[in-house]
Amino acid sequence: MSVFLPLVDTDLGDDALLSALARVGPLVLSSSQSSAALPQNATRYIFVDTDSSLSTDEVISLLDQGAEKVILPLALAKEVIGVVAPERILLLLDVANVSAVSDRIRSGVSGVLIKTPSIDVDFIGSFSRFFAGSSVHVLPAAVPEPPSRSTIRALQGANTALVIPTSLLTLSPTDSKQINVADAFLAHISSDRPDGLFPTVVSSFPDGGRTLGLVYSSYDSVRESMVTGKGVYQSRKHGLWRKGETSGATQDVVRICLDCDADALEFSVVQNGAGFCHLERASCFGTGQFTGLAALERTLQSRLVSAPEGSYTRRLFEDPELLRSKIMEEADELCRAETTEEVAFEAADLLYFALTRCVAAGVSISDVERSLDRKAKKVTRRAGNAKPQWSQKVSSTGEPSTAQSATNTHPPEAPKPAAAPEPVPASNADAPISMRSYDLSKTSASERAQLLRRPVLKSDEMIAKVKPIVDEVRQRGDAALLEFTAKFDKAQLSSAIIRPPYETTELPDDVRQAIDVAYANIYKFHAAQVAQDELKVETMPGVVCSRFARPIARVGLYVPGGTAILPSTALMLGIPAQVAGCKEVVLATPPRPDGSISPEVMYVAQLVGASAILKAGGAQAVAALAYGTETVPKVDKIFGPGNQWVTAAKMLVQNDTDALVAIDMPAGPSEVLVIADQTCNPAFVAADLLSQAEHGVDSQVVLVTVNLSDARIAEIEAEVDKQARALSRVDILRQSIPKSIIVKTHSVQEALAFSNDYAPEHLILHLENAPAAVAAVENAGSVFVGPYSPESCGDYASGTNHTLPTNGYARQFSGVNTLSFQKHITSQEVTADGLKGLGPVVATLADCEGLGAHANAVRIRLQALALA
Structure with missing residues (x-):
């Protein structure tokens, strides 16, 4: 009031x-x-x-x-x-x-x-x-x-x-x-300060009331601000402080408010000049960088004046028809968005183009907000029906009959999150399957950061969705597990567990032989990783410290079903568990509608010595492995990739102390980054990009070029389009490839620096001297060196593991390996003479920390030795 x-x-x-x-x-x-x-x-x-x-x-x-x-x-x-x-x-x-x-x-x-x-x-x-x-x-x-x-x-x-x-x-x-x-x-205001001044919060208008700083006001300063409309405050040392009087960073006062206790003020101001802070920052709190729409508005206003020739924003300002087409295109994409991530992503795109239109017309965000406020004040409302040209029925292809053709060019943006694949409208079947290009030398720091972004993974939301499933399986065991399997996998089962021996007669000979070769290579590489010898170090005379490895007793291996059968994942998880010596290995995989498991996965389960196969997928399988049921053994650690439901369930159970279960790593959509110079074979590069893009519509695919000409890049893009059309999963590729990006760099060092910041799951090096470049790789799940090392080899049979960190986690995590299935235990043996040397050190440190019992455990032994 x-x-x-x-x-x-x-x-x-x-x-x-x-x-x-x-x-x-x-x-x-x-x-x-x-x-x-x-x-x-x-x-x-x-x-x-x-x-x-x-x-x-x-x-x-x-x-x-x-x-x-x-x-x-x-x-x-x-x-x-x-x-x-x-x-x-x-x-x-x-x-x-x-x-x-x-x-x-x-x-x-x-x-x-x-x-x-x-x-x-x-x-x-x-x-x-x-x-x-x-x-x-x-x-x-x-x-x-x-x-x-x-x-x-x-x-x-x-x-x-x-x-x-x-x-x-x-x-x-x-x-x-x-x-x-x-x-x-000010009749009602009070101050508890000896100098009688009023604490005053200064906030920015119209940037969402963003706090710029804390100052003090007096009766005189408030009077002058009201009269002049300028920010005037009371310096505790120098009297009236007319903000910006010397620096030029003046303020236009929009509103002055009392707080609820009438002992502080808020000034809402339009800040001019370098910013509020004396350090020439927008705010005294933090770096003061504007974010969101306020930051975008300032960038666009700057680009309107000085956008470089050839930049995308300049094109938008100079080509009203392009801008109009983009606004219509993005509005249509927003209407088609389904998931919360998609809606947020498409809305951001639409706001970018809409705000570009506003800035071009001299309209500010505050102008738009005033218009919104005026509309909010209206009591009389129109019916709100769409105009005839926008209310056409959607055609059988899924496209509005008035759909506009649009350019493929986008501003810098993160790869889009996507829903499950769906048929591409027939009207777009002839559109080129192409990626989006950016020149790293022409991107700002914020635009470069956007190129490094993955889709937002809203873990909290997904965990909230899977929690009821996990809780049901935890509380009701097999009954809930079978119900969820019937609901989600459409399989009616009487039991979810299969024990060996496993039936593998359906397997074709060529598939069996290929699995055998892959098994041998992967086993050989992972067997070499086993910690064979006990580590012993005498740290000082009479003090011997040791470390030895032991297998994790019970492990659960999640092998996805979904859009592809993945016996390779069963190999990649089962072999290191077998090599490490895990006593119980439970392999979980979604059943087919008839309740069976693919013969390829069954064969791998037999090879790796799996103690059980759990016919279940999703969060219900993770819950059964974490807590155990009447028939499903509880495990100590869960491995394996999966969709966002599986990932969320893994994250949920690892934080539940009742489950006492660990997981291998966080997971996200599959991804590849390819670095290519002038020696690359365009067909090879395109094939590598497509081999990852076909995993799903949310796959992350990045091509980083090193001094490649536009013509050479065009050859790669032509190969991508040609090869994609010949593949059976072309509908997925039509959605994943347009979300993928080409980043142009001018040196191998620049390309590798971008890759290290991106931290890809798979890194492929199509470089003149690819082996030499490996030394500069700091963050990657697995590296594929040279033109004849396709990612497919690592995925299936070269010997390395394909269960790798995604979503940038290659900065912190290794891929799955033999040591992932082992734990290391340390021991120490201290002789009597050793304790005489070490004991006083330990007692002193224990006393320093105030832990007398620790010190006593040493001193009582030293006293006994002294009396001996």
């Missing part, structure tokens, strides 16, 4: 006074007064007196024209209540008709304005209590002299705001005829 309400009863041409009043709260105008002369930032209440003949429609018209509230007499309020929202109505009452207010009327308004003969604080306080929960304002019928600050303060104490005619307000010092606006506004 405002400290006071100014009732405009003077000439609306008194711009200085009205501007000052608009900075501290709403202005009250008569319904017969025009608001055209009010300051742009003014909020207005419209006062409808008791002798007015306005109708309900005319009241609504006043609100539609931008009035924040209407102050209505009782008779008119009864007609409007129920038609207009309560927060838009104040009830005008005379003292005599307060008792005529029913509960319906009271609940249909946001507050009251009571006309009284005079200001009697105690009498008015009783009305305030009667209208508890509503804002209460009081208008004395005849006040020949201005109210005192103590009167305003007393009314505030009674939760009542005084309505003061503007004829009694002034910007000059308070006298017997008028009260200074600042004196009235």
